[in-house]
Amino acid sequence: MIYTVTLNPALDKTVEIPSLTVDSVNRITTMRTDPGGKGINVSKVIDKLGGKSIAIGILGGDTGRSIQTALKRMGLETDFCFVEGETRTNMKVIDPVNHTNTDINEPGVTVSKEILDALLDDLLEKISEGDIVVISGSMPKGSPEDTYYVWTKACREKGAKVILDADGALFATGVKASPYLVKPNNHELSRFAGRKLETVEELEAEAKKLMQDYGIKKVVVSMGGDGALYVTEAKTIYAEGLKVPVGSTVGAGDSVVAALAFAEENGNSLEDTVRLSTATGGANVMCSGTQAAEYEVIESLMPKVVFRTL
């Protein structure tokens, strides 16, 4: 089974504002809302790929209830813990004239360490050897900085494979617990390295260093429209990004993580994983908001994926 952990979900409100201008009145031309937060997006995409997952995490208030209802309506299995406060609403502003995507993310609810510990205990009771646990996104206020380290270590000790997708200090502490796979984007990996990594060679070297230093088995470095680098002990593959019409790039990384988890569960070869992840990423950027792409679109893109072993 695949479990996705979203400690700080969000209702994503995606609005279109042609020629967005700061210090001025801006008018919205279209808008949509989607249940979001990185782990939740992963669960939505796994479902489209034909897989099953259980989405866990923390929700609060009417916004939290509307997210839970939307996910149930999609047929997803969930097991969220409800806390005091209101789950955040994140604004995603798309400017179709200047081709920009601007994220305005709220901080989210405040939680206590006791709530996090209870949620982790609950997860540890559910998981067993061979399960996949996807831990991604930011954490609610009040969470200790080492939360992803603690969760990764505990899940790993139960024999689960942890996929970690986080940024900054959450990533830097999380990797110390040896997750199975990490998926930083090139900017996140640069921040971790403390210097700008520009070439594929520099990104591959840093990914290999991560694997050596922390015992991580696989590192996937995504590079937006420039594709992704898949680094394993056996080989490294570079996949070009697909040329697709862009609806919204928000959640592109989550869709790649979903494909990676799904491929891992199914024991896919690295080549098949690369094809599926690239097509899933491409199909999802064609969608508006954080809507998950239909499998037919993903399938139609698979033969177009271009990759090479480095």
Ligand SMILES: Nc1ncnc2c1ncn2[C@@H]1O[C@H](COP(=O)(O)OP(=O)(O)OP(=O)(O)O)[C@@H](O)[C@H]1O
């Ligand atoms: N403009 C684009 N055109 C085609 N494919 C894209 C584009 N942007 C992203 N992708 C696909 O999605 C994958 C992940 O994108 P990206 O590197 O932006 O992830 P990310 O930074 O983690 O995203 P996010 O944090 O918004 O979820 C890329 O490797 C690529 O396959």
Ligand SMILES: O=P(O)(O)OC[C@@]1(O)O[C@H](CO)[C@@H](O)[C@@H]1O
């Ligand atoms: O604030 P975080 O947790 O880092 O990111 C949250 C978020 O931007 O990530 C998803 C896209 O990846 C969105 O659904 C959501 O709004």
